[in-house]
Amino acid sequence: MKTKDELLKIFSLKLRIILGKLQINFDDLQEIRLRVNCPLLISYKNKEYFVSEEASLVGNPSQGVLITKNEIKETMEYISNYSLYAFEEEIRQGFITISGGHRIGITGKTIIQGNFIRGIKHISYINVRLAHQVKGCADLVMPYLINEKTKSIYHTLIISPPKCGKTTLLRDIIRQISDGSPYLEGMNIGVVDERSEIAACYMGEPQNDLGIRTDILDCCPKAKGMMMLIRSMSPQVIAVDEIGSREDIEAINYVISCGCKLIATVHGSSIEDVKSKPILGDLLKNRIFERYIILSNINKVGQLEEIYDSMVTRIY
Template structure:
């Protein structure tokens, strides 16, 4: 089933008709946002557009088709196959992963008991983030993170602003290192996929190809997951997306101390930007990361700006 078929079937009948007539390249479609009493909005080619009743793109919000309460309700029924209860655990985390690996973010009234999130009701906001796997996008960086064919990889941090391809890059690095090739042996990779974005598991099965030697902990907090993988799966490499909390930094220290290599991503635009973050600056000062990969969208999403070593010496620049 192709991307368009995967997506169209989850929307209300009215939105399904409109989106089905929309003439776009689905490889460039990043997000579809439904907000009650607001215009239908998409992120396409890293730009924001509204969708009209006659299936055209416009930058004028007043011309966008208005999302009603019924459109939200009907769409959620299709997403959950008329059983939100079956997705209770996912809803507590604010998202549902569907076939194809696409992630449905949801927001509404949170139900809390004893400071614990028990569920959500009156869902009024839906964000469909499309899963894009770009095989080969890490070709240029792989030679810089490999020590050699026997000694594994350097501890690597991918730095990128939002929507600039860091998860896509991470995904392809994992796949290539796990599979190996004629130049280097495949390695055992453990992935902590807290938000189901890396492997995009659907009913336990990864929708994205992460390689033949990869194990995934899906919907697991990163700090706890890293420790679990070390104790149970003996990975040579651990990969996580969007690090930042003190607990995660402590877990990274433990992982590195155990001799396991680490690949992680973080929001930012430069090494200096990371140094300004209280929880991350210590990692930079300790030189725990041996490679820094900087991405941007200056030319295209996922554009490789530079690669630096632990001391900040440029190894590659565009």
């Protein structure tokens, strides 16, 4: 199994053996967390489990295999191919993206220079987030995002609590806009991937399929990236993940004033939740977005709950 093989090689030898014996479907594995002096923890099918020395899933933390400082150190050596210096910029951001698009979050003691983080040392916590591209997951929402009169895309905001599939949905919307479909001709789309989660670029190459007409700015701040794409790549659509800052809003207004369509996501549980946020609330009041997609994980991750138009009238 490709996912399993990609993952196992980044862990210490001891953890590699234990994880390799797990009787699970690695395609349903979401996270693997290593915390120094704490038991090995995984997220599997939306539930948390500890992993025992015997490679079984257990609920009691005292039965979980204990992660030592050496396990962390050895794992980081494999992740970085024995050259943490080569990943200095990524470490400064707090994560490393590896082959397959899997993202390794790291924390420890930050090294501060002025107002900037120069790096992280004494790494003691690792979170391996597995990349899962679900092609076709946007099939249900795409007809609601297409303006039949102009044969274009509506400005769209995806609203979702954490871990409810908003980035997965955004990724497939991007792919379908880029490649085109029987309902919409393919469009040039620019993606600002600030945290390398959408495209999951590894050495400049996207590990996820975002389509044939997609240009990606990896590890670039959203506000700066949106303006750079407008000036350099002439996109018809721009896609960003997790908007929220005042700078983001100013860049969004610039994008829209240039005639470019926008697809974005934001953390929230409902339209009312987003309205109550000081900066984001103005976007709704000014009717910047023409479609709102609400997700939840009540029955499953990525559960489509509702779709609203610009007047906040429910259309799904």
